[in-house]
Amino acid sequence: MxxxxxxxxxxxxxxxxxxxxxxxxxxxxxxxxxxxxxxxxxxxAGVLRGVRGVINWPALGYEVEVSLRITLDKTQGRAFDDFIEGARAVPEVIEIQTFLGQVDVRLSVIARDMPHYQQVYRDRVLTLPHITDIEALMHVARLKTDETLPL
The missing domain is CATH 1.10.10.10 (Winged helix-like DNA-binding domain superfamily/Winged helix DNA-binding domain)
Known part of the structure; x- marks a missing residue:
């Protein structure tokens, strides 16, 4: 091509x-x-999907990033759709990934500080539908971020 x-x-x-x-x-x-x-x-052809701005979140005061690994209640037919629809509405969720396996979804959540994260977690994340388990991983450092391809 x-x-x-x-x-x-x-x-x-x-x-x-x-x-x-x-x-x-x-x-x-x-x-x-x-x-x-x-x-x-x-x-x-969809090879170029667009141009985007890459934002340095800490420069805007978002000092906390947490990766949430979430398991959903797969006995519910719309569990994925309902959960993802709700997660997309949370402004602090900057990435949503789905998986096959024990973990169904991973959310990247940013917050200004730990009290803000706790508020987002309690008021927004825990109210998302069909969650059966959550594991939180505190982001310490981003060692590599590269979306370039070896062309």
């Missing part, structure tokens, strides 16, 4: 996402119009 030019474009985009289009075209060895066509094609 992707040729060498597409891979070159993606490599340079991953390395410098804020690079102006003209510079990207030059580094990738294509014209600006070719770059635009290829980017449009990759967006249409």
């Amino acid at each position: 992707l040729d060498d030019s597409d891979r070159r474009i993606l490599r340079h985009m991953q390395a410098e996402p804020e690079m102006p289009a003209a510079d990207l075209a030059e580094r990738a060895g294509v014209t600006s119009s070719t770059l635009a066509r290829r980017l449009d094609r990759m967006r249409s």
Whole structure:
């Protein structure tokens, strides 16, 4: 699906996402119009899902991050759907992952401090439907965050 030019474009985009289009075209060895066509094609094909801002949560005062591993009552037919719908409505939940196995869902929850986390946990998380078990893991350090692919 992707040729060498597409891979070159993606490599340079991953390395410098804020690079102006003209510079990207030059580094990738294509014209600006070719770059635009290829980017449009990759967006249409779902290869490029969009551009986003990456926020440094601690810089905004969110000092606590907790990973909650949750087991749901799978005897309830809508357990996953109901739970995920509720979790999406909690502003402090910044990530939701689902799994096969003993743990069904993992939530990443951010808070300004421990009292704020306790409030979110008691008032928002524990009221989510179909929870049978929760394990909380306090985030200590993020050692690697990398969404780049070896293209």
